[in-house]
Amino acid sequence: MIISVASGKGGTGKTTVSVNLALSLTNVQLLDCDVEEPNAHLFIKPEIKNTVPVYIPIPQIDKEKCDFCGRCQEVCAYNALVVIKDKVLVFPELCHGCGSCTYFCPKEAIKEVDKEIGCVEIGEKDSLQFAHGQLNIGQAMSPPLIRTVKQYANPSRTVIIDAPPGTSCPVIESIKGSDFCILVSEPTPFGLNDLKLAVEVLRKMKIPFGLVLNRADIGDEKTDAYCQKENVPILMRIPFKKEIASCYSRGENIVGALPEYKEKFEKLYKDIVRCRT
Amino acid sequence: MKQIVVISGKGGTGKTILTGAFAALAENKVMADCDVDAADLHLLLSPEIEQRHQFKSGFTAKIDKKLCKECGRCVAACRFNAISEDFVVDPISCEGCAFCKFICPAEAVIMQENIAGEWYISRTRFGSLVHAKLGIAEENSGKLVALVRQKAKELAQKEDADWVIIDGAPGIGCPVIASLSGIDCALVVTEPTLSGLHDADRVIKVARHFSVPVALVVNKFDLNTQMSEEIESYCHKNNIELIGKISFDEDVVKALVEGKTIIEYPSKGAKEQIIQIWEKLYQRMR
Numbered sequence A: 001m002i003i004s005v006a007s008g009k010g011g012t013g014k015t016t017v018s019v020n021l022a023l024s025l026t027n028v029q030l031l032d033c034d035v036e037e038p039n040a041h042l043f044i045k046p047e048i049k050n051t052v053p054v055y056i057p058i059p060q061i062d063k064e065k066c067d068f069c070g071r072c073q074e075v076c077a078y079n080a081l082v083v084i085k086d087k088v089l090v091f092p093e094l095c096h097g098c099g100s101c102t103y104f105c106p107k108e109a110i111k112e113v114d115k116e117i118g119c120v121e122i123g124e125k126d127s128l129q130f131a132h133g134q135l136n137i138g139q140a141m142s143p144p145l146i147r148t149v150k151q152y153a154n155p156s157r158t159v160i161i162d163a164p165p166g167t168s169c170p171v172i173e174s175i176k177g178s179d180f181c182i183l184v185s186e187p188t189p190f191g192l193n194d195l196k197l198a199v200e201v202l203r204k205m206k207i208p209f210g211l212v213l214n215r216a217d218i219g220d221e222k223t224d225a226y227c228q229k230e231n232v233p234i235l236m237r238i239p240f241k242k243e244i245a246s247c248y249s250r251g252e253n254i255v256g257a258l259p260e261y262k263e264k265f266e267k268l269y270k271d272i273v274r275c276r277t
Numbered sequence B: 001m002k003q004i005v006v007i008s009g010k011g012g013t014g015k016t017i018l019t020g021a022f023a024a025l026a027e028n029k030v031m032a033d034c035d036v037d038a039a040d041l042h043l044l045l046s047p048e049i050e051q052r053h054q055f056k057s058g059f060t061a062k063i064d065k066k067l068c069k070e071c072g073r074c075v076a077a078c079r080f081n082a083i084s085e086d087f088v089v090d091p092i093s094c095e096g097c098a099f100c101k102f103i104c105p106a107e108a109v110i111m112q113e114n115i116a117g118e119w120y121i122s123r124t125r126f127g128s129l130v131h132a133k134l135g136i137a138e139e140n141s142g143k144l145v146a147l148v149r150q151k152a153k154e155l156a157q158k159e160d161a162d163w164v165i166i167d168g169a170p171g172i173g174c175p176v177i178a179s180l181s182g183i184d185c186a187l188v189v190t191e192p193t194l195s196g197l198h199d200a201d202r203v204i205k206v207a208r209h210f211s212v213p214v215a216l217v218v219n220k221f222d223l224n225t226q227m228s229e230e231i232e233s234y235c236h237k238n239n240i241e242l243i244g245k246i247s248f249d250e251d252v253v254k255a256l257v258e259g260k261t262i263i264e265y266p267s268k269g270a271k272e273q274i275i276q277i278w279e280k281l282y283q284r285m286r
Ligand code: SF4
Pocket: A057, A058, A059, A075, A076, A077, A078, A079, A080, A081, A094, A095, A096, A097, A098, A099, A100, A101, A102, B097
């Protein structure tokens, strides 16, 4: 089973929930797909066994063969190629690596070369399997890296995916194919606004979901009312506690510092399994 | 005219609270919300929309069943596995590259332009706001951010404003890069946590990569004073100005629940610290 953990925006406790759920279960794997800001490793502290660079193919023009016909510029949907009189300019940061230009060049003057966009690091902590992606600084294209991280999913385990925040393409790429999605939010006007957006995404993708309400005792009642009206199950409430905030700030885990939470996360998992059937 | 963006690496560190406060403090300004993915600033500014525009971006392939000869070339060509065995395009996976359109011998593929969101120019009690909403599951938020930035700048020029105050996008990818271009000062907000420092460090590297001047604010610094000290020494080591520290203050959430910026709320702690930060920033930018 693949369970993803998402939220309409960052800072709601998404990583806290992913990490503590992973630490409460057995036969589990955690994939951190928040490749722009991977954080789960700070809490898991895995031993990284393997680092695999991730590339996308970008075109390279052979000046000897090219006759500047302009076909590549015509087929590229992203304006990543510009042909001027006797030159072809390639803009690697615009290229999606679709391969169209290479295929259609009538002179076979284009060859694809690898451009590194980041890496996947694979490791473990005790019996927990772990992998995450790190996007290179200044690099804009995260979905191909997210796809690569997800290729490491181990089908014989419960896979927990820590998704990036928001509702745009990287989030979709991360949660696509999940059996269930845990949304994490807090009961403030910002939290509720972002939760509504996330709910829209999951409904559109037809992935079953439920809510974990973090810092459940601050803010107002509007989130509860919304969930009741929209039939969104509230699976768990985590109160705002100084202990929790301070163990988070030190990079420690709730289930380590407050063992009673392990049972709560186990129950969360059981409830999800029940929701599914 | 000076452009200031508030960013944080990860969201939820108080970026919008601070932007809202600056909106209340700055004089003669235009505001922009570049967090087009999960825009929140409108909750503090209660904008009245005056102009509404469609944001068109990118294309999605569609296969006309009547023309399709089922040769399978498109399925083989598509690198995003967006075309199923029975020649239906999955719009979520489709990147709109049009490879399939060019390769199809029967001209059965049409490329449809996506309506990827909307953007608005609104009036608020603090002045004009440019903001946007990216459609669910849409990409190209970077382009929408760039558009919001451009419109805000145009508006500021037209209104002869002194400041553009921008709520930046989260992350370090294309939307945040678009938030940072041409900025006079990026204010990075972090919380005193290990991951907060990690995220701030990554986004500061991005800002520096694009030669944007940065200053750092530690929000809720008293939740972990030891970590706050660590952030201080990080700033010192990396030559980053630590422009202020804000204490944890329940009034911040209370003001938010009432739809007010902290500046409009009868409060002391965080409010006063934020006012000081704005004054410092003002001095520095003049
Ligand atoms: S691979 Fe695709 S996106 Fe990249 S330059 Fe060629 S046509 Fe453009």
